[in-house]
Every structure is written in C-alpha cells, then in structure tokens.
Amino acid sequence: MPRRQRDFLTTTTPPSAKRGGHAGGGTPAIVASHLSKRYTEVLAVDSVDIELPAGVVGGFVGPNGAGKTTTIQLLLGLVRPTGGTAQVLGESIEHPSRYMSRVGALIEAPSFYPTLSGRRNLQALTRLGRLDRSRIDEVLEIVELSERADDRVKTYSLGMKQRLGVAAALLPNPDLVILDEPTNGLDPAGIREMRTLMRSLADRGITVLVSSHLLLEIEAICDHLVMIDHGRIVFEGPIAGLLDAQKSGLIARPEHAKDLEPLAALCVAAGKQARVDGDVVRIVAGEDWAAELNRQAFADGITLRGLEATRASLEEAFFAITEREDEA
C-alpha cells in the first residue's frame, strides 16, 4: 500500500472511537454456535462454532465448496440458518439491521451496475445506507481507484472491480469487514496492497474476516484462523498455535552422498522418523535436536555440509488436518 494511503488510514478517526466503542474489549466480533444451513439435500454448513476475537485479521480457509461463502452469507443475514445461532458485533444474526450499519462486506465476485461509473455505484450504496457522501472519495483513494472512478464499471478489469468491492465494504467506516476472496483477479502487486490494507484496518481496531484459498496470503496476514471442510470447522484458533502444533523438522545435508543412508539410519536409531530425499535427509524432530544430531553425525564420521530447521507451512497444516478429517 502506498505511503499516502497508510497516512490517510491513520489520520482517520477510528470508527469505534466515533461510535463509542464496538465489540472490542474482550467481546468477540463473531460468535457462532452450532450454526447450520441445509439446502434440501446438501448440508452446506454443519454445526459450525466460531469465535473470532475483535481487532484481529481472521482467515477463513477451506477448499471450494467447503461452506465459506454460505457461512459468510449467514453472518450477513443474507441467508437464513436452518439450525444454531450466531452473533455479529454482539447482535443476533436474526436481526441484521442491528449490526449491518457497522459491517462492510464483499461477497463472492463483486457485482455492480455495469453501465454506472464506480463512483455512481458507490453513491447508490451511500444513499441506501444513509452514509456520509464524503466517504466515497476517501474509499476510492484507499483502493486507488480515484482516477477511474468516473468510468463505467463495465470497462473495469476484474481486479478493479475487486477493489471497488473493497471500497464498497469500507463505505460505512465499519467495525467489522468481511471479505470473501478479495484477492481474486488481483495481480501480485494488487495482492500485496490488499494485504497491507487489511493489516492497516486491523491496526485501526477494525476486525477483518477474510476468506481465501490462497493459504500463503492467509499465513502472511492473519492472526486467527478458521478452517472449514465439508461444512464443518476443522480448526479454529490463533494461526501461530496451529503451526507450532504441526510436526517441525530438520533437513541435514551430508558432505558426501554415500553418507545419506547412514545418516538416516543414525536418526532412526535415535528414535526419529527420517528419510532420504535427494541429497538431503529429512528428519521429524524439533530444532532442539539439531545440535545432538550434529554431534552424533560427527562421532560417526559424517560431516554435515548443511543443517536447517523447518517449520510446517499453513498449507502443510491445512492438508494434514483435512486429510486426518477425511480419514476419520
């Protein structure tokens, strides 16, 4: 995000300050309890429990068709649950009018009136929500669409429509922003800007829930993670906790290829899982065992050219969890 946008964001009064506080101070921004949605034969959301703390960037991940968008639509009052309850900013989803004025959302592909300009589209939403008209220029600047604001939306690229969708979500100066796949159609620079924008929002006390299938993006920006698969929550909690809980490992690279198998055997003899992978040995072990490995290898006459600790990525954690669920 360019410097001027960061400056802009930090000079604007936080919404919670203007409104006398929001669902912060320990009250979660989103709480769902046994939330379910069934479409005739399909159970799209299956007894979902979520507790998203206020002020965090929460990632909502899962494969296509896992139930992310339906869950978001339930939270926004766009579809009705067939079971369970949920509160958004402390209000029940049965009464969306009580909280939606403090929520901004981008749902699925951004949809606008193609023959209206970006600015006129935002005007329609501003009038509808009886919002401050000056917000239009502010949000257009945040998403870097000011120069194209008066062009018809049908001339926009997908990435520009996506940014206009984010601008629409920011119109009410929200306490909670829910973004469904906001990086779709964005180029790498746009994805990076979006990442910075989301962090900026969190820095201002705005809670962000972002769904994405780009796990690297989620890992880079999120504090909290909600993982859904086949309509069920398979993990929810701080992202650091998830990664720490995954098996970490060591990668040892002997100086001579003939030492690969003896090195792996040494590790197995020490009670560790190990396997040869090309010119390295991958060992399931904590970083604290690296020094011991180095000592034992040296004692057995194996010289290590390299030894590094690895940490499970979110992608690995995701597949490990979903595979366990599938097996179960």
Place this chain on the structure above:
Amino acid sequence: MWGAYSSEWVKLQRRSMLGWGFGGGLFFPVLATIFTIERATKTLVIGPHGGVRVTIAALEQPTGLVHGVVDVSSLIGIVSLCIFAGAFATEYSQGTLRNLLVREPRRTQLLSGKFLALVTFIAIVVIVAVGVAVAVAFALAPGKGISTSAWTSSAGLSDLGQAVLHAFLAAAIYGVFGGALGVILRSPGVAIGVAIAWVIPIEAIIVGAIWSGGDRWLPGQLLDALAHGGNSNSSYSHALVILVIYAVVAAAGTLVLFNRRDA
C-alpha cells in the same frame, strides 16, 4: 425506505433506463396522436375490415385532445411492466441484491423504497408522454382544420387530467405485476416474456375460446378497461376495485417471498 428510494434514483438516471422509459413511454402516445389526427376524416369512413376512422368532428370534442393517448394507454402500461420487472429481476441476475441487502438489511424498506421510486419514475414518464402527445396534437390540428377551442375548455382539461390519471393508474398496477414477476422469476428476460405472453396472447385465448366472462376478471382485460376509463366489458370502478385487490395480493405475496427467500 427513503434511503432505498433515493438510491434507486441513481439507477433510474442511467441512460438505458431513461431511454427505455421515456423512449417507450413517448413512442406510443405520440405515434397514436399523429396517426389519429392525420387519418381523421370529415365524414364517417368504414374501412374494409370494419374499422372506423375517427372524424374531425369527434376530435373537436373536449376528449379529442387525448383520443390517441387513451387508445394506447395500455401500451404505456406494458412499458411500465417491463421497467418494473427488469428493475427487480436484474438485482438478482446481476448479483447486486446482496450489495443492497448489506447496506439495507430491512427488506420491506428496501422493496418499498425501490417500488416507490419506480412509481414516481413512471408517473413522470406518463406526464411527459401525455404532455408531448398533447403538444403534437396542438401542432398538427390546424393543418387538418381541427378546431382546438374545446380542448382548452374546462371539460377538455378535465378529460386531459382523467386521461393522465387513468394511464398512470394502469401503468402503476402493471408495474406491481411486473415487479412481482421480477422477484418471483429473478430473470428480467423470463419475467418480461411471461408477463407479455400472459397479457397479450394468453388472455385473448382464454377470453375468446375458454371463458367469455374473463374479460371482467382477467388482469390484462381490466387494465385495458382502467386505462380507457372503463369500456363495454367493465366499468371503470369495477376494474379499479378488482385491480387494486389483485395488486395488493401481488404486492403482499412479493413482500413475503422477498423477506423469506435467501438472497
């Protein structure tokens, strides 16, 4: 509701909407006025198929000013039906309804505000259409030797007012039916197609071949009677009362469906 009303006006000011609304609304009354005056004859002429051309003497009556407009009032209603059906169904087909519900989750207010804006738009279309048709009538009348003195009499102005009112009421009720179809079917093309198919061929077939009394009860027939201020099949008051009942039922059903259905 006023937020939804005001928001809808942003969309109604689109060139496409202005073009369809005013283009369609003006086309039929102006064309009918031109044809009525240009084809008027001094004596009664019966055409080969039994059609009767209006006489100059008839056009010189107070009601002569709006003769052409009254003949095509139902077509203004069809234009209104298409505009309403398109305005509601397009929100579904384009996916913009979700954006609207995020900013205005109170669905009754959203639907009511949108409907009220469209009714206002149609009222303006009817007034402008009749106004232009009247101007055309005044411009053409001297060329055909038609005296316009009765047109500006109190009776003439009263007939003009009634023509506007009848055309507006018919257009507004057509709009209610169009809006209901738009919400139910969620596709502008399908909604407009179904509506036009019902009003034009299907009702004609029902009345002609199945139920001759249907011309007193079927909505298309009643709307035609309403637009003409009553006709041989149905009095104005009968048509108005039955249509208001139909419109209230359609609006209530639409509201319930809109409130209950997932967006």
